[in-house]
Amino acid sequence: xxxxxxxxxxxxxxxxxxxxxxxxxxxxxxxxxxxxxxxxxxxxxxxxxxxxxxxxxxxxxxxxxxxxxxxxxxxxxxxxxxxxxxxxxxxxxxxxxxxxxxxxxxxxxxxxxxxxxxxxxxxxxxxxxxxxxxxxxxxxxxxxxxxxxxxxxxxxxxxxxxxxxxxxxxxxxxxxxxxxxxxxxxxxxxxxxxxxxxxxxxxxxxxxxxxxxxxxxxxxxxxxxxxxxxxxxxxxxxxxxxxxxxxxxxxxxxxxxxxxxxxxxxxxxxxxxxxxxxxxxxxxxxxxxxxxxxxxxxxxxxxxxxxxxxxxxxxxxxxxxxxxxxxxxxxxxxxxxxxxxxxx
Amino acid sequence: xxxxxxxxxxxxxxxxxxxxxxxxxxxxxxxxxxxxxxxxxxxxxxxxxxxxxxxxxxxxxxxxxxxxxxxxxxxxxxxxxxxxxxxxx
Numbered sequence: 001x002x003x004x005x006x007x008x009x010x011x012x013x014x015x016x017x018x019x020x021x022x023x024x025x026x027x028x029x030x031x032x033x034x035x036x037x038x039x040x041x042x043x044x045x046x047x048x049x050x051x052x053x054x055x056x057x058x059x060x061x062x063x064x065x066x067x068x069x070x071x072x073x074x075x076x077x078x079x080x081x082x083x084x085x086x087x088x089x090x091x092x093x094x095x096x097x098x099x100x101x102x103x104x105x106x107x108x109x110x111x112x113x114x115x116x117x118x119x120x121x122x123x124x125x126x127x128x129x130x131x132x133x134x135x136x137x138x139x140x141x142x143x144x145x146x147x148x149x150x151x152x153x154x155x156x157x158x159x160x161x162x163x164x165x166x167x168x169x170x171x172x173x174x175x176x177x178x179x180x181x182x183x184x185x186x187x188x189x190x191x192x193x194x195x196x197x198x199x200x201x202x203x204x205x206x207x208x209x210x211x212x213x214x215x216x217x218x219x220x221x222x223x224x225x226x227x228x229x230x231x232x233x234x235x236x237x238x239x240x241x242x243x244x245x246x247x248x249x250x251x252x253x254x255x256x257x258x259x260x261x262x263x264x265x266x267x268x269x270x271x272x273x274x275x276x277x278x279x280x281x282x283x284x285x286x287x288x289x290x291x292x293x294x295x296x297x298x299x300x301x302x303x304x305x306x307x308x309x310x311x312x313x314x315x316x317x318x319x320x321x322x323x324x325x326x327x328x329x330x331x332x333x334x335x336x337x338x339x340x341x342x343x344x
Numbered sequence: 345x346x347x348x349x350x351x352x353x354x355x356x357x358x359x360x361x362x363x364x365x366x367x368x369x370x371x372x373x374x375x376x377x378x379x380x381x382x383x384x385x386x387x388x389x390x391x392x393x394x395x396x397x398x399x400x401x402x403x404x405x406x407x408x409x410x411x412x413x414x415x416x417x418x419x420x421x422x423x424x425x426x427x428x429x430x431x432x433x
Contacts, residue, residue: 145355212375220374222375343355
């Protein structure tokens with residue numbers, strides 16, 4: 001029996017996130033992609049010249065806002081505690097595979113729920129894969145998986161990723177010639193940055209996590225974090241209906257290669273449980289000084305570049321065979337890492 | 345009176361809960377309360393033991409937590425914090 005006690009803090013955080021997700025689509029972000037932790041990281045990678053897809057190159061202010069919002073909330077709440085040392089190199093590679101999995105499916109867990117709230121039924125297969133991945137991850141946790149204990153480290157470590165976020169913001173505002181800013185679908189910088197900051201603050205205060213919600217339901221039968229996902233879905237769906245953005249059966253910026261979607265999201269679910277949180281949660285933890293999560297984010301940044309440079313990523317036209325091979329390899333690699341890092 | 349224990353990892357929290365349950369403690373695995381940590385991992389809530397009801401609650405609590413620590417240290421469960429807990433969450 002799942003424990004249920006209404007948790008307004010996380011419902012509010014998820015609800016505001018769902019509302020802003022839908023509004024960002026209304027004001028210029030791509031369809032069903034108000035925020036996507038992986039797609040937007042991919043756009044940043046393109047902007048910095050890490051891949052060659054010019055149409056997917058933009059320094060997304062939402063990602064900057066998420067990190068800085070979480071950082072501000074953590075500093076004010078005295079929770080800015082730089083930690084490091086729990087298998088950072090493994091986290092880097094798990095982050096890399098999570099990014100590939102998400103780009104094969106075309107969305108992180110946030111966008112997966114956002115796609116469902118926009119009427120895209122193809123995201124259901126992704127959700128199924130995500131749940132399978134999380135079930136696999138909780139099995140690993142039950143049987144002893146751990147990345148070991150992280151240690152408190154000098155505060156300068158914790159400031160690295162928030163500082164990088166500020167550098168990215170300056171690059172976006174100054175727009176030097178060596179930066180590519182050619183993606184067409186984006187809301188204004190002010191709106192995107194403000195939305196990111198708000199979501200970052202709320203995410204840090206509420207502990208909202210799209211993988212943690214399902215993990216806790218399965219592992220400890222607790223619905224606290226899941227209520228945040230429900231809040232996100234309901235508000236996003238409601239605002240989409242009000243704004244005429246809900247189109248049942250349509251699947252913009254998505255494909256119908258269900259096997260690829262299923263396998264891709266298994267990698268995302270499994271990897272997220274191993275990392276201790278979904279890609280969104282990794283951004284929040286990075287903002288509060290966790291450099292292990294910073295390594296996961298850097299792995300994701302490189303993973304998005306690999307996905308496009310090696311022609312692994314999906315597109316509305318479908319998923320290349322390379323992509324299906326890559327996510328299959330990803331599942332095997334993650335399982336090996338999981339089994340090899342178990343203690344009794 | 346209740347206590348919340350935090351651990352170095354989810355695995356240790358699960359293992360700790362299993363060991364304490366085996367030894368007859370009133371145990372509940374919960375998400376780490378927001379007031380304790382900004383992590384989204386899990387923690388273990390332990391109820392005060394019922395024996396020696398004649399003692400003050402604080403003394404019973406102290407006795408409970410000493411036993412809990414002894415068990416978990418022996419099994420190397422990596423406890424990172426012990427908190428007195430009055431709220432539900």
